Amino acid sequence: MLPQEIIRKRRDGEPLARQELEFFFQEFMEGNVSDEQMTALLMASFYAPPTMDEALALTDIFIRSGSRIDLSAIPGVKVDKHSTGGVGDKTSLLLVPIAAAAGVRVPMISGRALGHTGGTLDKLESIPGFNVHPPPSAIVRQLSEIGMVMAGQSADIVPLDRRIYALRDVTSTVEILPFIAASIMSKKIAGGADALVLDIKAGRGAFMRERVQAEELALLLAGVGRHFDLPTVGIITNMDEPLGYAIGNWLEVVEVVDCLQGRETPDLMEVTYALAGLMIHLGRKAQTVSEGIAVARDVVRRGLAFEKFLELVHAQGGDPSYIQETLRYRNAEAAVEVVALCSGVLHGVDARALGLLAVELGAGRKQPTDEIDPTAGIVLAKKIGEHVEEDEVLCRLYSSAAHDLVHFRERVREAFSIGDREIPRADKIFSYFDSDTIVPWSPESRAP
Amino acid sequence: MLPQEIIRKRRDGEPLARQELEFFFQEFMEGNVSDEQMTALLMASFYAPPTMDEALALTDIFIRSGSRIDLSAIPGVKVDKHSTGGVGDKTSLLLVPIAAAAGVRVPMISGRALGHTGGTLDKLESIPGFNVHPPPSAIVRQLSEIGMVMAGQSADIVPLDRRIYALRDVTSTVEILPFIAASIMSKKIAGGADALVLDIKAGRGAFMRERVQAEELALLLAGVGRHFDLPTVGIITNMDEPLGYAIGNWLEVVEVVDCLQGRETPDLMEVTYALAGLMIHLGRKAQTVSEGIAVARDVVRRGLAFEKFLELVHAQGGDPSYIQETLRYRNAEAAVEVVALCSGVLHGVDARALGLLAVELGAGRKQPTDEIDPTAGIVLAKKIGEHVEEDEVLCRLYSSAAHDLVHFRERVREAFSIGDREIPRADKIFSYFDSDTIVPWSPESRAP
Numbered sequence: 001m002l003p004q005e006i007i008r009k010r011r012d013g014e015p016l017a018r019q020e021l022e023f024f025f026q027e028f029m030e031g032n033v034s035d036e037q038m039t040a041l042l043m044a045s046f047y048a049p050p051t052m053d054e055a056l057a058l059t060d061i062f063i064r065s066g067s068r069i070d071l072s073a074i075p076g077v078k079v080d081k082h083s084t085g086g087v088g089d090k091t092s093l094l095l096v097p098i099a100a101a102a103g104v105r106v107p108m109i110s111g112r113a114l115g116h117t118g119g120t121l122d123k124l125e126s127i128p129g130f131n132v133h134p135p136p137s138a139i140v141r142q143l144s145e146i147g148m149v150m151a152g153q154s155a156d157i158v159p160l161d162r163r164i165y166a167l168r169d170v171t172s173t174v175e176i177l178p179f180i181a182a183s184i185m186s187k188k189i190a191g192g193a194d195a196l197v198l199d200i201k202a203g204r205g206a207f208m209r210e211r212v213q214a215e216e217l218a219l220l221l222a223g224v225g226r227h228f229d230l231p232t233v234g235i236i237t238n239m240d241e242p243l244g245y246a247i248g249n250w251l252e253v254v255e256v257v258d259c260l261q262g263r264e265t266p267d268l269m270e271v272t273y274a275l276a277g278l279m280i281h282l283g284r285k286a287q288t289v290s291e292g293i294a295v296a297r298d299v300v301r302r303g304l305a306f307e308k309f310l311e312l313v314h315a316q317g318g319d320p321s322y323i324q325e326t327l328r329y330r331n332a333e334a335a336v337e338v339v340a341l342c343s344g345v346l347h348g349v350d351a352r353a354l355g356l357l358a359v360e361l362g363a364g365r366k367q368p369t370d371e372i373d374p375t376a377g378i379v380l381a382k383k384i385g386e387h388v389e390e391d392e393v394l395c396r397l398y399s400s401a402a403h404d405l406v407h408f409r410e411r412v413r414e415a416f417s418i419g420d421r422e423i424p425r426a427d428k429i430f431s432y433f434d435s436d437t438i439v440p441w442s443p444e445s446r447a448p
Numbered sequence: 449m450l451p452q453e454i455i456r457k458r459r460d461g462e463p464l465a466r467q468e469l470e471f472f473f474q475e476f477m478e479g480n481v482s483d484e485q486m487t488a489l490l491m492a493s494f495y496a497p498p499t500m501d502e503a504l505a506l507t508d509i510f511i512r513s514g515s516r517i518d519l520s521a522i523p524g525v526k527v528d529k530h531s532t533g534g535v536g537d538k539t540s541l542l543l544v545p546i547a548a549a550a551g552v553r554v555p556m557i558s559g560r561a562l563g564h565t566g567g568t569l570d571k572l573e574s575i576p577g578f579n580v581h582p583p584p585s586a587i588v589r590q591l592s593e594i595g596m597v598m599a600g601q602s603a604d605i606v607p608l609d610r611r612i613y614a615l616r617d618v619t620s621t622v623e624i625l626p627f628i629a630a631s632i633m634s635k636k637i638a639g640g641a642d643a644l645v646l647d648i649k650a651g652r653g654a655f656m657r658e659r660v661q662a663e664e665l666a667l668l669l670a671g672v673g674r675h676f677d678l679p680t681v682g683i684i685t686n687m688d689e690p691l692g693y694a695i696g697n698w699l700e701v702v703e704v705v706d707c708l709q710g711r712e713t714p715d716l717m718e719v720t721y722a723l724a725g726l727m728i729h730l731g732r733k734a735q736t737v738s739e740g741i742a743v744a745r746d747v748v749r750r751g752l753a754f755e756k757f758l759e760l761v762h763a764q765g766g767d768p769s770y771i772q773e774t775l776r777y778r779n780a781e782a783a784v785e786v787v788a789l790c791s792g793v794l795h796g797v798d799a800r801a802l803g804l805l806a807v808e809l810g811a812g813r814k815q816p817t818d819e820i821d822p823t824a825g826i827v828l829a830k831k832i833g834e835h836v837e838e839d840e841v842l843c844r845l846y847s848s849a850a851h852d853l854v855h856f857r858e859r860v861r862e863a864f865s866i867g868d869r870e871i872p873r874a875d876k877i878f879s880y881f882d883s884d885t886i887v888p889w890s891p892e893s894r895a896p
Contacts, residue, residue: 002804002814004563007620011494034815036487040619043491046459115452171488172455356450366450367482 003033011044018057025061029160035167042164042173050177055185055220056227058178062186063228065160069136071107071192074144078105079283080193081275082184084217085117087205087355088242088380090252092120092150094259094272095279097308100148101299102276102292104283107143108150109157109191113364113372114169115207116355118252121152122364126249126374130318142315150312158186166368175207177217185224185232195282196225198234199275202430205351206239211430215438222435233278235441236431237271241349241384244268248363248377248398254326260306267383270428273297277443290443332375332398336405338412340388347384348417354378354395357412361399373400378412385423451481459492466505473509477608483615490612490621498625503633503668504675506626510634511676513608517584519555519640522592526553527731528641529723530632532665533565535653535803536690538700540568540598542707542720543727545756548596549747550724550740552731555591556598557605557639561812561820562617563655564803566700569600570812574697574822576777578766590763598760606634614816623655625665633672633680643730644673646682647723650878653799654687659878663886670883681726683889684879685719689797689832692716696811696825696846702774708754715831718876721745725891738891780823780846784853786860788836795832796865802826802843805860809847821848826860833871 001023010016024041027033071078081095092110099106110120110132121132132152134142142149153162161183168174188196198221201207202214214236225232244265246255259269277286277293286292299305310320322328358364362373381393388394394416397405429441449471458464472489475481519526529543540558547554558568558580569580580600582590590597601610609631616622636644646669649655650662662684673680692713694703707717725734725741734740747753758768770776806812810821829841836842842864845853877889 002807004618004620004814005804011491011620032815034618035484036615036619039484039487040491040621043459043488044494044620046492047495167484170452170482171484172452172459172492173488356453359450366452367480 003027003037007037007040007044010041010048013048021054021057022061025065025160029065038164039167039171039173042168042171042176042179045176045179046173050216050220052220052223054178055181055224058182059186059189059224059228062158062161062182063190066158066190067156068190069157069192071140071143074105074140076105077194077283078107078143078192079195079197079279080106080108080188080191081197081199081279082188083199084180084201084207085114086201086239086243087117087351088244088247088252089118089201090123090244090246090256091199091268091272091275093123093253093256094305095276096148096150097260097312098272098276098296098299098305099279099283100146101304101308102280102283102295103147103285104280105143106148106279107139107191107193108148109153109187110150111153111165114165115174116205116352116359116364117207118247118249118364120150122372123249123252124150126253127313127318128322130313131316134316146311146315148308148312150316153187157190161186170367177220180207180217181220181224185221185228185230189228189230193230196230196232197275197278197282198232199271200234200236201239202236203238203240203351205242205355211236215431215433218433218438219435222433226435231282233282233432233434235274235278235429236433238426238428238430239351240426242351242354242380243271245380246377247354247358247379248361249372249374250329251377251379251398256309257323257326260300260309262301267428274429274441274443288444293443330375332373333400334405335396335398336409337393338395338397338409339391340394340416340418341390341413342418343388343390344418344420345422346382346386346388346416347419347423349380349384350415353415354412357408357415361397361408362401375400385425388418451475451485455485455488455492458489458496461496469502469505470509473513473608477513486612487615487619487621490616490619490624490627493624493627494621498664498668500668500671502626503629503672506630507634507637507672507676510606510609510630511638514606514638515604516638517605517640519588519591522553522588524553525731526555526591526640526642527645527727528554528556528636528639529645529647529727530636531647532628532649532655533562534649534687534691535565535799535806536692536695536700537566537649538571538692538694538704539647539716539720539723541571541701541704542753543724544596544598545708545760546720546724546744546747546753547727547731548594549752549756550728550731550743551595551733552728553591554596554727555587555639555641556596557601557635558598559601559613562613563622564653564800564807564812565655566695566697566812568598570820571697571700572598574701575761575766576770578761579764582764594759594763596756596760598764601635605638609634618815625668628655628665629668629672633669633676633678637676637678641678644678644680645723645726645730646680647719648682648684649687650684651686651688651799653690653803659684663879663881666881666886667883670881674883679730681730681880681882683722683726683877684881686874686876686878687799688874690799690802690828691719693828694825695802695806695827696809697820697822698777699825699827699846704757705771705774708748708757710749715876722877722889722891736892741891778823780821781848782853783844783846784857785841786843786845786857787839788842788864788866789838789861790866791838792836792866792868793870794830794834794836794864795867795871797828797832798863801863802860805856805863809845809856810849823848833873836866
């Protein structure tokens, strides 16, 4: 078999046999298929129809490329969560302490910023001292002791995905369903969780712009989960505008702290409570999803989730004093306000455009080796549907890099569209799904 | 501008502005766009509709990436030739001495093996001592003194293409019309020729399998030529079966010597004489194309072309004694015969399959750094339409690598299909084209 012949077959829409995929990835691991050849296969796969067979084959190849974590010694149902990535999506930082406060064990494996979206690990690393790569023994101990851990994929878990993830990010080959499915599910399966909750984003700020695409992915993921004995449920959520107010690593941590202390961002907490309800239900700490949601609200209201967050930061080497007093943190060197040029109703806030602009400000990476500026980003002052007056602030930009923020302001303003009529509130959560079904979301949605 | 955003736009079928293409290639030259990102753009371009605008923009970017050769001090019309590449296509080695023997000056710039097809430079290098990279001053002097030179692209001519060519070869991104057009035409324009003759291959052994695709490329190439003041004409030829008998570097040199000494392979010489006729006509050494063809036949018949070939080999450091006595050359270490399993008429000889098998035998490269075995390859004993008897030899395989040639034989045999009826002779040359027109080929075809 020649690698370029396998690429050509994929390019020309011919089916690839499982052993051709296995050969190609095996040779890639051994250095005989180059990064360029892998990229060519990835881009050609963008145009090929996604199939469950390919998702299962890739997931299997991915899992077998490394070792698996065994958490069976720890009692209880271990529940992990994954989001397909959005702009301003900091729900993971909220869910881990909320679910843990409810008694669910959460071994969460997270990733880096990808494309125009942020990454949980980058957000955590903005907390001074926070270690996202504790050794495996520490992960097991921490999960046992405080019921939660937030870590990056360790080098020996799905090493293949690690290399391919870096390639996909910079080559615009992220949005390929079977690869997304294999990337997500292989890590979750190898990570040792007993159940998984998914947040599949749909909209202009998501990798899946169309709901139908998001639904296709949802069924692929839940189907792979079932095949590998990992019960998987989730929701499809709206990512047309950024989630919450903050975009950028430390800025998002501050918003998380605000929410855990009772200053709740409505759209962000609506999505967070739905996911938390699913996790608490799957973790057998509530009889139904709606009861799980009630438990989640309760642990936030009583401050237990905030206490858990401090405990998490402390356990992973972070300095909790920055969480207790976020103003202690150094500010970005430059900040400017973007104001509205006219009065009206905010009709659109382009999440994708703001995500890309935040990357340019320093909140993300253009190349895998780029350093992230933890203080950089954008904080919205208005959300879709709100009234704005001429000269009223739409958002604030923060950066420490040598940017011409005044010039930048014009590009940011273009992401906001103002109309003259009231608009109906858009749904934040579209659907609930598991491996059998997709139904419109309600807190009464069934979970296995 | 972010490279991955430019890739995404191309991937999603959005038009790319000229300055986006310029930015992307400029950053590639400076090392800020990686090989993987270039590959992603290439593969996504495979699915984008080809346009003349893009071909012109790319050609311009390619030319400006390096310097240009000035041949204006040399009198006469300098005519170059290019083939889009086929299996067994050794016409360049025939055309240079034939056209030069007719008095046309031929500054030919050639390439390496690409995918399943051979490369003129690799064939020339199989001649002991032959230097395909003479310094620019030697190229001009040789062209002046003996009227011909065969050289690889020098490092300072279109350096951008050099890098991209290597990528395309191993990533199955060769067949992208605007890139093919830019790659071919930028080198020819920067190479300093006054006119250009093209051989566009169509069929299962060509990069363009369909004639309609080959015609689209033909008009793109001739249009780019006109835009950059390089008169460009050509023919579209049949590449369903290999051209001539030999596939593999030294094996093809031997077939060239045979043809120049009067043992002519019919299909190979039909194509060669048509191209030579165009070159001799464009070079103003014949009033018409058919007169050019007659001149070409004459210089071969009288042995003048063979003399010219010896002169060329000598001028570029090669040892002419191997050309005068090809049996002096060391043989491949292993050779086996592939015989027919039944009697009948040869209906098909799959050029693409044999090209790929020849690469595996050592005649081409799987990776850019692979070494070529000059003695490796396949020599056909039969051509399509000929009768074969059971146990009669179809072809012979040669290799010095540690291959199980007996096992290999089975895969080679599958490239031959035998039927029980006579079949009509297929056209070898389909069409003549220039920047204005494509018409069915005849030796009376008009050339500007």
